[in-house]
Structure formats: C-alpha cells, structure tokens
Amino acid sequence: MKLLSSIIFVLSLASLSAQIPSYIPQNGLAGWYPFNGNTNDESGNGYDLVNNNALLTADRYNVANSAYYFNGTSAYLMGTGYAFGSDRTISFWYSSNGPSASNQVLVDGTGDLSVYLNNSGYLVLEQFPVWGELLATEVPGIWHHVAVSFSSSSTITVYFDGLYLTSYSHGYTASWNDLIFGRDFSAGSFLNGRLDDIAIWDRTLTNSEVMQLYQRSNCLIAEYPLNGNTFDMSGYGNNSTSGLNSYGSDRFGNPNSAASFNGVDQFIEGSTIGWPISNASRSIELWFKAGTTLVGGGYERLFSYGGTGTGTGQYIQPVAAANGDLTMMSYGGSYNDLDLNYAMNYGQWYHIVTTYDGATASIYVNGTHIGSGNYSWFTDAGTSFVMGAFDDGSGPQGFYSGMLDDIRVYSCVLTNAQIDSLFHMGGITPCNFGVSSVITSPLCEGGMEGGIDQTITGGAAPYNFNWNNGELMEDLINVTPGNYTVVISDANGCDTTINYFITDAVAMDLLVFPTNPNCGANDGSASVAVTNGTFPFEYYWSNGDTTIVADTLSAGTYMVVVNDANGCSVSKTFGLNSANAPTLSANVTNASCSGIFNGAIDITASGGVAPYTYLWAHNGSANEDLINLKPGSYMVQVTDANGCAGFMSVDVGVSSIDLSNILVTQPSCGNSDGEIVVNPNGIGPFTYSWSANAGGATGNTVSNIPADVYFLTVTDANNCSANTVIAVSDLSAPVVSLIAAIPTSCMSSNGSINIGVSGGTPPYSYNWNTGDISQDLTSLTQGDYHVIVTDGDGCNAAFNVELPGITPNPISLCMSTVDSTSGKVLCVWEKGSLSHISHFNVYRENSIAGQYDFWFSQPYDSLSEWVDQTANPIVHGWRYKVTLVDSCGNESPFGQNHKTLHLSANLGISGEVNLIWDNYEGFTYPTVWINRYHPSTGWEVIDSVSSNLHSYVDLNPPGLNGLKYILEIRPPSTCTSTRAVNHNSTRSNRGTVAPPVGISEADAKWTALVFPNPTKGIVNIELEGISANQFNVFVYDIFGKQIMQQKLWSGRSSIDLSAFESGIYIIEIEAGGKKIRQRVIKL
Known part of the structure; x- marks a missing residue:
C-alpha cells in the first residue's frame, strides 16, 4: 500500500506544496520542521518551535527563507512538551562554519543527551557525564545529514550522510521531553552554522528509511x-x-x-x-x-x-x-x-x-x-x-x-x-518489511540453546530466508552465541538484511583459596567461591569431597567441579605446594609454526632435597623435560627426596609472523607511481613471494605500481608462512564499501557480493577478477574476489572481498567412555548424513579449565571414534570436544563438551568399600548402574542409584583380592560410530580395592615394612637385612604403568603418593639385584 493514497483527492493544488514529502516516514512522526519561512511543526502534532535570534536563510538547494542560521552566540530554537515512548529517532541537516573554541551543540535534550561538534571538528554523541562517542569528521560549509535512533534495548544507532555509521550499547536516561536546537541547556555551547529539515519520530527508523531520507531529500x-x-x-x-x-x-x-x-x-x-x-x-x-x-x-x-x-x-x-x-x-x-x-x-x-x-x-x-x-x-x-x-x-x-x-x-x-x-x-513504501524478533541466549556459557524467533510483517509473502550459517528457515534454534546475518526477500524480489547478535551466558567462575600442607603431611585444604551461576551449587573435588571445602589434602594436583541449578558447570585445576617445596623455573621453546608440534619445556628445579621426581598432569609422564609439544598449557609436579612437592604451570606458544605494519603510498590517478612497504615482525630473515602484478618483486618493497589488489606470502626462518592481501587505490578514487557478502555452501556456488561505491566522479565501471563487469556478483563459490572500480576521471579503486564458506553447524560427541579393554578414554561421535566433509578434529581440555587443545584428526571415511592413549582416567575425568571440517576447510564451532565419569574407591574401617564419583557431562541421565567384579563372581550389577547421588557404600564385598568397580550410565539414544559397534552406555574408570597388607617376594633375603597401609599419601619404608646405602623405588598403577621413580639414600625413608588418585598401587623396591613388591591402597 502506498502512503497518502487515501487523502490525495481532497487536497487542493495549493495545499500540496505544504504536504509532508513522501520520503518522510509518517508512521510515528512526532515533529516535522521544513522551515518554510517559519518554525511550525508541519506534522500536525502542534510541537511548534520557539525561535530565539535564529535567522531565516537559504537551504541546501539555495532556496531563500528555507533554513535557519545560528550566530554562535545567542541563537537557538526551543521545543517543549514532547511525549516520547522508549524508542525514538531524530533526523536533521546541518552545515557548520567550522570548529570554534568551544563545542557547538546541534541538538540537546532534557537529560543531557546531545549531538554536537567539538573544537576539533568531530561530530560527537554524548550522554553527559556518563559516556561520549566520536561519530565522524565533518566538512565545514557542506550540508551533512545526521540521523540517530534510540531503542528500548539501550541500542543507539547513528547514520551520517545516509550511511549506517555505527551502533552503541549504552544506557541513556534522557527523557527528551524538551529539545533545544543550536545550543545546549546550560547555554554555553552555541552553533555557528545552519540547520534544516528537522524530523522527530516516536520509533526507530530502519536503514532503508534513513537512506531515503538522505538521498531523496538531497536532490529529489x-x-x-x-x-x-x-x-x-x-x-x-x-x-x-x-x-x-x-x-x-x-x-x-x-x-x-x-x-x-x-x-x-x-x-x-x-x-x-x-x-x-x-x-x-x-x-x-x-x-x-x-x-x-x-x-x-x-x-x-x-x-x-x-x-x-x-x-x-x-x-x-x-x-x-x-x-x-x-x-x-x-x-x-x-x-x-x-x-x-x-x-x-x-x-x-x-x-x-x-x-x-x-x-x-x-x-x-x-x-x-x-x-x-x-x-x-x-x-x-x-x-x-x-x-x-x-x-x-x-x-x-x-x-x-x-x-x-x-x-x-x-x-x-x-x-x-x-x-x-x-x-x-522498491518504491514509495519500499519493501517495507517489519521484522520483530526475540533473541534467546543459552543457559550456560558456550551452550547451544541460543535462538532467534522472527516475526515478519509487510512485504509480500511467501518470504525467503538466507542465514549466514546456511539455514533457510525463518527462525534459528539450538545455535551457539555469536553474530548472525539474515537476508529476507519476499515474493516481489524486495529484500532486507538484518544483523543479530546472540549474547553468551555469563560464565561461571571459580576462585580457589588453597592452604598448602606441610611437607609430607595431609593438613592442606582448599575452599572455593563461585561467581555467577544459579544457586544451589554442587561441588565435586577430585579427592572425593562434595562440600565447599576440601580438607586433609596432601601436596598434589586437584580439580574441583561446580554445577549450578541450570546444569552449567565450571571447573578449575590447581596445585597445592608443600612447605619447603623445590623452586621451579622453565625454559620454553614455542612451536615453530601453527600446526607443527615441536614445542619443548626444560624444567629446572632447585631447593628442597635432591633427587627430584617429576609428574606431568596432562599425560602422567615422569620425564623432567618435554619435547614435541603442541601449543597449550602444561602443569608439572616436582617432588624432592623428602616428599615435598611443588607445582608449576607452563604455557607453550607458537611462533608467528605479524604483518600488521604495511605502509602504502597511493598512486596518482591512473598512474603507476604507488608503493607498498611491508615490515614483518617475527623470526627473520624473511622471504617474499608477490603476485605477478607486482612485477617480479622479491623484497619487502614494491614500487612504481598502479592501483590493484596485490597478494603476498611471507616466509620466516622456520619456513613458516603468512599471507596477506593489499588493495591499493588511486588518490581521489571512489570509496568502495562492502554492503553484504553472503557466504556459500561448500562445493556450491550460491554466494554473493554486494558492494557500494561513493565519491570520485560518477559514473563507475567495474572489472572483477572473474571477468564480470557488473557492480555485484552472484552464484559464487568460496574464495577471494577483487574488483577495480574506475570512475569518470579514470581514477581506480581496488577492493578485495574474501567470501567465506558457510560455517558448518557444531557437532558433539555422543559419548566419552573408559574403554573396558584398554582402560583408556574412548571418544565416539556420529557422522550423520552430512556431505562434503573432510575430517573431524578432537580437542581435549588441558590443565587450564575451559582451555581445549587440538589432539587428533580423524578422516571422514575412517571410524568415527578415537582412543586417547595419553590421558589417564584414573587420575581424574577428562573433557573432550569435537569439530567438523568440510572439504573447503571450514571448521565448525565447538559443540557440547563431554567429560568422562570419574570413580574413586577406598576401603572403610569395617571392611566396607566406599565409592565416590562425579557427574558425567554431555547428556542427562536418570540412573547410575554400579558394576562389581570379583574372581569368585565375575562382573555383576550390584545396584543402581539416581543420578543425583554421587556416592555408594558396598557393605558386603565378596573379598578384596581382585575386587573392582565400574559405574555405567546410558545415553538417551544408542551412540554409533560408523562402521563400528553400537555404544549403548558409558563407563567410569575402574575403582579397585585390594587387601591392606602386601606380600613380599619369596626369594628376597631382606624385608621391607611399608606403612601406613592404607595411606592418604605418605608411605614410610623401612628396610631390614640389607647393608646397601642406595635403593630404587618404583610405583606402578594397577595396569602396570610406571608412574613414579625415586632413589632412597637410607634404610628408613618415605615417598609421597598424594598426587595420585585413590586406588591400588604397586611399590617396587630394588636393591642388590633383588626386588620386593608391595600393594598399597591410596585413600
């Protein structure tokens, strides 16, 4: 429907000249001041302005008595009694006589929300004294158009000369019941210049409405x-x-x-x-x-x-x-x-x-x-x-x-x-889409419950939707936080582009307050404070405690997991140092290139009592130093001969080439006198490979070049490379801007590029690297596109657009479980029915909670599962995420993490077995099944408990020798790794309990007393019947993997097992070519 069609016939020709122009949107129009010889409100609402010393002058069309001049000392216009809602827009034309010693206010409203020119010639939007934003540099003596919209969501949108300039998320308190033009309310900042065509709306205008305000009131x-x-x-x-x-x-x-x-x-x-x-x-x-x-x-x-x-x-x-x-x-x-x-x-x-x-x-x-x-x-x-x-x-x-x-x-x-x-x-009521929306953020940080619910009015149904993530539906559901763009088109071919931002949930955070233990003692503790999240909270410490405080802690590495009422989770890994622990330092070698894992850590320990033993948290390595590392964070525990332990977190980075320092000298119009100088920062010397249009240059400088798009590859001393694209335009060339770049599906050609051109001397011609000569491009594949825009004076503007592919939707593991055969963590995901998929990447959380490192790539045509050979599920649960990479190299965002269920088992004072476990993360489950193994019974399900319980007491185990436990939960649906067996449950690590006293080797001629057994950490060793003054002690886990080695210099000494999880360990003492082994229970 077109505006004014119902009243055209009742107006005389004489009255038509006083009508509101059609380019002025009348929906919500509160005031319209064309200044046709007076300050009357032509909207019909009666908000006439009161003139104080402003003089009528010629407008931007040089029509006399059609704008107002302000003298910079006493002139202003006052409007009062406006009744605005929470949304509003103001639009006006102005021309200044240049900067003055003080600010020049264009408009000020009650509440000190104003638009003014500062003494440096910048246009400023300010809510005094809370915030202020520089908007644009104005040109004195030139008419400029300004429009500012204020929404109830505290979003302020600014347009300058018809173009969207920026948006701000600022709270504003101004009521704007009264408005003053050409001066502020404090009467200290007067305008020296002209104002014309002021319009005020009781709503926010759309981009297209503002554009037509500018272009159709400029020379129509x-x-x-x-x-x-x-x-x-x-x-x-x-x-x-x-x-x-x-x-x-x-x-x-x-x-x-x-x-x-x-x-x-x-x-x-x-x-x-x-x-x-x-x-x-x-x-x-x-x-x-x-x-x-x-x-x-x-x-x-x-x-x-x-x-x-x-x-x-x-x-x-x-x-x-x-x-x-x-x-x-x-x-x-x-x-x-x-x-x-x-x-x-x-x-x-x-x-x-x-x-x-x-x-x-x-x-x-x-x-x-x-x-x-x-x-x-x-x-x-x-x-x-x-x-x-x-x-x-x-x-x-x-x-x-x-x-x-x-x-x-x-x-x-x-x-x-x-x-x-x-x-x-599309016309006088141009493609007048009305789009309202409800944006939903996920409950938990990084969650996939985000959504955008749109309601479309206006235009002509049916509507088509093209989202930047490839979706074609009206609404988005189950998406991650981030930026989303949708192009909406109707049956008439009209379209509009809308940008959305789904904010992430406020992240839960933990503050851990540790109390370090004395050397060899378990008198340490830690408490935790949770910020954000929804009360009540559940606490799970890796030592089995489930309250806000964990106590009786020895030196070691610990993890605490906190869940809130919404099911959001946050965790933190921390270390408790012993008093008098060794002092640690590290020399780090960063990985030489992205994707190359050749980083290294060289640890130096001093203080305490040598020798030292080492334990790395990420994989249980006992080596002092590490090599062949990927970038990430690593935590090491160093224990001295007295059992005093110290901890250190070490970050391994990656070397890179910084190409931000590029100097461009623009060529003169149509000539080859430009220059590019590249000053990389990184590990030199560097080599340079330029595109052919650079004339065979091999250095960091190319000279005597015309306007064009230049491609450069820089290689450093490590043989690592970085690429950049440099667009060089002539002086006085048109300005090219990107209006929209619609990404394409992988291996498809459904992308498009829409550019805008201004400045220079029209008309413009176009020459794309594709051979196209149109302004915009359609039916594009993923890649780089560049265009040379030539104006009527022969000046060339170069512009490059990297058209992305549609980012694949995030996927998640369907489970992570402890493999019953290998005892290692098994990650399983389902491929689904997706096409053009290259491979899957698996990421594992490192020692810094929430930080994930790349670990493995699995080709699409391989089994969709992976066994983590380095993570020890006995120590604690491990978190994993998986991404999908399509054949065009586009990697999906992270989906939901999955964390293995972690079980601790210890022997009670009356022979019962205490089981303690944490939550599985990745899906909800109603029941936990408890499985027990004993040689006399084999594996059997002894009980099941609700998922909100995290402990169990086995009052009558059949015996302790060979006793093992596994917890089992079942996902909502069967998890199938393609070309493999179905996985219908996920299991914990094995919690193993053994008799409290070990048996020595029968052929040993000497004996060893190991106590206390069970122990919470410190194990004392007393040797009898041997005169050697040096002994080797080895500690093995239940699977036979050596996890610790230490030398003893006395027949009476001790070792510290505090860093290890509860369970059964084997201590092997070697002296004089003979060995004694003892089983020890770590509580």
Whole structure:
C-alpha cells in the first residue's frame, strides 16, 4: 500500500506544496520542521518551535527563507512538551562554519543527551557525564545529514550522510521531553552554522528509511507515485496533467497504483518547473512493465524531456529486436543514443535509472550498472517532459504500451550505492518489511540453546530466508552465541538484511583459596567461591569431597567441579605446594609454526632435597623435560627426596609472523607511481613471494605500481608462512564499501557480493577478477574476489572481498567412555548424513579449565571414534570436544563438551568399600548402574542409584583380592560410530580395592615394612637385612604403568603418593639385584 493514497483527492493544488514529502516516514512522526519561512511543526502534532535570534536563510538547494542560521552566540530554537515512548529517532541537516573554541551543540535534550561538534571538528554523541562517542569528521560549509535512533534495548544507532555509521550499547536516561536546537541547556555551547529539515519520530527508523531520507531529500525535485493521479509528491509542486491514461495494479498488487498506457493515445504531460537544463547533472528513476510486443526498432518512450523541435530531447526506451524480443535499453539525446544490450521479458517489472553529468550518460537496470558512454546533450530551459510518449513539437507520438510507476527526477547524479538502495527499497513504501524478533541466549556459557524467533510483517509473502550459517528457515534454534546475518526477500524480489547478535551466558567462575600442607603431611585444604551461576551449587573435588571445602589434602594436583541449578558447570585445576617445596623455573621453546608440534619445556628445579621426581598432569609422564609439544598449557609436579612437592604451570606458544605494519603510498590517478612497504615482525630473515602484478618483486618493497589488489606470502626462518592481501587505490578514487557478502555452501556456488561505491566522479565501471563487469556478483563459490572500480576521471579503486564458506553447524560427541579393554578414554561421535566433509578434529581440555587443545584428526571415511592413549582416567575425568571440517576447510564451532565419569574407591574401617564419583557431562541421565567384579563372581550389577547421588557404600564385598568397580550410565539414544559397534552406555574408570597388607617376594633375603597401609599419601619404608646405602623405588598403577621413580639414600625413608588418585598401587623396591613388591591402597 502506498502512503497518502487515501487523502490525495481532497487536497487542493495549493495545499500540496505544504504536504509532508513522501520520503518522510509518517508512521510515528512526532515533529516535522521544513522551515518554510517559519518554525511550525508541519506534522500536525502542534510541537511548534520557539525561535530565539535564529535567522531565516537559504537551504541546501539555495532556496531563500528555507533554513535557519545560528550566530554562535545567542541563537537557538526551543521545543517543549514532547511525549516520547522508549524508542525514538531524530533526523536533521546541518552545515557548520567550522570548529570554534568551544563545542557547538546541534541538538540537546532534557537529560543531557546531545549531538554536537567539538573544537576539533568531530561530530560527537554524548550522554553527559556518563559516556561520549566520536561519530565522524565533518566538512565545514557542506550540508551533512545526521540521523540517530534510540531503542528500548539501550541500542543507539547513528547514520551520517545516509550511511549506517555505527551502533552503541549504552544506557541513556534522557527523557527528551524538551529539545533545544543550536545550543545546549546550560547555554554555553552555541552553533555557528545552519540547520534544516528537522524530523522527530516516536520509533526507530530502519536503514532503508534513513537512506531515503538522505538521498531523496538531497536532490529529489519531482516524484510521481501515480496513485490514481499525477501529483508530484516531492513537496515541490511539479504536478503533471494526464493525457487520458488509466491506472492499474502496481508491482505489489495494489490496485489503482500504477499508470497504464494503451500504446495508442495515452500519455502524461509533465511540468517545466525545476527540470535540469543546459548540460546540468540529472538522474531519472522509474519502474516499467511492458505489456505487449513492441515493434522492432520502434520508438515507444517510457520517459522523454526536451524535444521541442530543436534536436535537444532526451528519452528512455526499451528496444525490441525484429522478432519482438526485448533485447536493449536505450537512453538517448538528439538521436545520439546510449544503446546497451539487456534481455528483458514482457509482463515483468524492471527498475531503471539513467544518469547524466553533462558529459557521461549511464544506465542501471535493477540496481546494476550495465554501461556508460560519453555524450553532449543540451536541454532547453523551457521544455517539459512526457511519460509514455514523446513530443518533438508536432504532437505526442511513440506511444508506450504497458505500465509505469514510481517515477522520480533528481538534480544530481545518483551513486551506485544510492541506486542499489532505491532498487531494493522498491518504491514509495519500499519493501517495507517489519521484522520483530526475540533473541534467546543459552543457559550456560558456550551452550547451544541460543535462538532467534522472527516475526515478519509487510512485504509480500511467501518470504525467503538466507542465514549466514546456511539455514533457510525463518527462525534459528539450538545455535551457539555469536553474530548472525539474515537476508529476507519476499515474493516481489524486495529484500532486507538484518544483523543479530546472540549474547553468551555469563560464565561461571571459580576462585580457589588453597592452604598448602606441610611437607609430607595431609593438613592442606582448599575452599572455593563461585561467581555467577544459579544457586544451589554442587561441588565435586577430585579427592572425593562434595562440600565447599576440601580438607586433609596432601601436596598434589586437584580439580574441583561446580554445577549450578541450570546444569552449567565450571571447573578449575590447581596445585597445592608443600612447605619447603623445590623452586621451579622453565625454559620454553614455542612451536615453530601453527600446526607443527615441536614445542619443548626444560624444567629446572632447585631447593628442597635432591633427587627430584617429576609428574606431568596432562599425560602422567615422569620425564623432567618435554619435547614435541603442541601449543597449550602444561602443569608439572616436582617432588624432592623428602616428599615435598611443588607445582608449576607452563604455557607453550607458537611462533608467528605479524604483518600488521604495511605502509602504502597511493598512486596518482591512473598512474603507476604507488608503493607498498611491508615490515614483518617475527623470526627473520624473511622471504617474499608477490603476485605477478607486482612485477617480479622479491623484497619487502614494491614500487612504481598502479592501483590493484596485490597478494603476498611471507616466509620466516622456520619456513613458516603468512599471507596477506593489499588493495591499493588511486588518490581521489571512489570509496568502495562492502554492503553484504553472503557466504556459500561448500562445493556450491550460491554466494554473493554486494558492494557500494561513493565519491570520485560518477559514473563507475567495474572489472572483477572473474571477468564480470557488473557492480555485484552472484552464484559464487568460496574464495577471494577483487574488483577495480574506475570512475569518470579514470581514477581506480581496488577492493578485495574474501567470501567465506558457510560455517558448518557444531557437532558433539555422543559419548566419552573408559574403554573396558584398554582402560583408556574412548571418544565416539556420529557422522550423520552430512556431505562434503573432510575430517573431524578432537580437542581435549588441558590443565587450564575451559582451555581445549587440538589432539587428533580423524578422516571422514575412517571410524568415527578415537582412543586417547595419553590421558589417564584414573587420575581424574577428562573433557573432550569435537569439530567438523568440510572439504573447503571450514571448521565448525565447538559443540557440547563431554567429560568422562570419574570413580574413586577406598576401603572403610569395617571392611566396607566406599565409592565416590562425579557427574558425567554431555547428556542427562536418570540412573547410575554400579558394576562389581570379583574372581569368585565375575562382573555383576550390584545396584543402581539416581543420578543425583554421587556416592555408594558396598557393605558386603565378596573379598578384596581382585575386587573392582565400574559405574555405567546410558545415553538417551544408542551412540554409533560408523562402521563400528553400537555404544549403548558409558563407563567410569575402574575403582579397585585390594587387601591392606602386601606380600613380599619369596626369594628376597631382606624385608621391607611399608606403612601406613592404607595411606592418604605418605608411605614410610623401612628396610631390614640389607647393608646397601642406595635403593630404587618404583610405583606402578594397577595396569602396570610406571608412574613414579625415586632413589632412597637410607634404610628408613618415605615417598609421597598424594598426587595420585585413590586406588591400588604397586611399590617396587630394588636393591642388590633383588626386588620386593608391595600393594598399597591410596585413600
């Protein structure tokens, strides 16, 4: 539906000049001040401004008494009593006389929310004294357009000269019940300049509405919506007279809203007022739909002007071939025409814009530039125009058969960006989409419960949706936090682009307050404080404690996991140092390149009592130093001969090449006198490989180059490489901006690039690396695209767009379990029915909670499972995530993590066995099954408990020798690794309990007393019957893996098992070529 159609017929021609122009959105309009000789509110709401010393002056069209001048000392306009809701927009034109010693306020509202020019010439938006934002640099003496929208969500959006500038998330307290223009409320900052066309709305305007405010109020001099009449709706009164034409439905299906011409005798005669004359700049815009076959080579004019017999006429017409097909658009003058091939269909609407700057004529079809030519067309001052025909002085002829709509005339050359926007706006109520939305954030940080629920109004159903993550539905569900962009198009081909941001949940955080134990003692403790999250909290310590405090801790590495009421989880790994522990330092060698795992850590221990033993948390290694490391964080425990332990976290990075320091000297217009100097930062020396257009350069500098896009690869001394793209434009070249880059599906060609061009001297021509010469590109695959835009002066602008692929949706493991055969962690995922998948990457959490390191890639055609050979599930549970990488190299975000179930078992004082476990992470489960093994019974399920329980007491175990336990939970559905067996449950590590006293080797001639047994950490060893003064002690886990080695220098000594999880360990003492083994229970 078009605006004003219901009131057109009751207005006299005299009153039309005072109407609100059609480019001013009337929905929510609270105040409109065109300053036509006064400060009246022309919106009809009665908010007239009170003038204080401001003087009427010429507006930006040089029309007298149509703007106000402010003297910089005492002039201002005051408006009072506005009644705004929580949303609002203000728009105005201003021209300043340059910076002054103090700020120059353009508008100020109650609550000190203002827009002003500071003394450096910057436009500033400020909520005094809370915040202020620099918006743009203004040019004195030039008219600029500013629009600022304020939403109830505390989002402030700023537009400058019709273009979206930026958005801010600021709270604002200004009521704006009163407004003052040209001064602030404190009367200290006056404007020295001019203001015009102030408009205020009680809502936020859309991007397209602001764009038309700028471009259609900038040089629009006539507008004909053709809503059953030929009135000029620009506000300038250039009304036309009908020549018997009729009216039909427009391209939106609205009846009586487009002019119909029969091709015989119907036309519309236009006005002579305000039309471009001589060789002045002009643009003509219209929509047409040819209804019947045109005569080949005929002269059916859509629009013509001039042409009084002097040979000065110009016209716009489609041209048909001999067979009647529409094959060409023609923009002519004095029978010297710009004819451009462009195939069109009868019965289909087309948007046409022609421009002429006095020397160059251009044609645009459906927002795209199809060609230009150099012409000299003169227009007489007294000539008029004709729609649907032409008149060379002998009467109307060349009658058009079809429909015309939304004809507009401008006294300027429209830019490519403006023309593209006009096409996508679609008319006087342009593609008027109303989009409201509800954005849902996930409950937990990084969760996948995010969503965007859209409601679409306006436009013409059905609607199509194209999201930047590849989704084609109206709404998004189960997505991760981040930026999302959707292009919405309707049945008429109108479209709009909307950007959304799903905020992440506020992350839970832990503060651990440790109390270090004394050397060899278990008198340490730790407490935890939780920030964020939802009460109540559940606590799980790796030593089995389940309250806010863990006590009786020996020196060692511990993990605490806290779950909140929403099921969100946070964990932290920390170490408790013994008093008098060794002092540790590390020399780190970073990985030489990304993806190459050759990092190293060289540990140096001092203090305490040598010798030292080492235990690395990530894989249980007992080596002092580590090599072949990937970037990440590593934690080591170093224990001295007295059992005093110290801990250290070490970060291994990766060497990189920094290419941020690039200096470009722009070439002069059309010449090859530019230069690029690259100053990399990294490990030199560097080598340089430039693209061919750099003339074979091999150094860091290329000289004497023209405007173009240059590609560079820099290689460092480690043979690692970094790439960059450098776009070099001429001085005074047009400015190219990216309007939209719609990503493509992998191995498909459904991407597109939409650019905007401004500045320079229109018209513009385009030369893409694909060979295309249109402004925008469609049907694109993933990759780099660059364009050279050449303006009318021959100045070239270079622009590069890296068109991404659609990021695959995140996937998750379906389970992580402890393999019953190997005792290692097994990760399983399902491939699903996805196509064009290259491989899967598995990541494991390192010693820093929440930090995941890449560990393994599994090709798509391989089994979708992986066994982690380095993680020890007896020590604690391990977290994993999996990603998907498609054949184009696009990697999905992380999905839900999965953490193995961790079980601790210890022997009670009455022979019972105590089982303690933590939560499995990755899916919900109602029940935990408890499995027990004894040689006399084999494996059996002895009980099941609810998932909200985390401990169990086995009161009557059949015996301790060979006694083992495994916990089992079952996922919501069977988890299948492709080409493998089904996995219908996930299991914990084995919790093993053994008799409290070990048996020595029968052939040993000496004995060893090991106590206490069971122990919480410190094990005393007393040797008898041997005179050696040096002994070797080895500690093995239940699977026979050596996890500790230590030398003893006395027959009475001790070792510390505090760093190890509860369970059974084997202590082997070697002396004089003989060995004694003892089993020890670590509580």
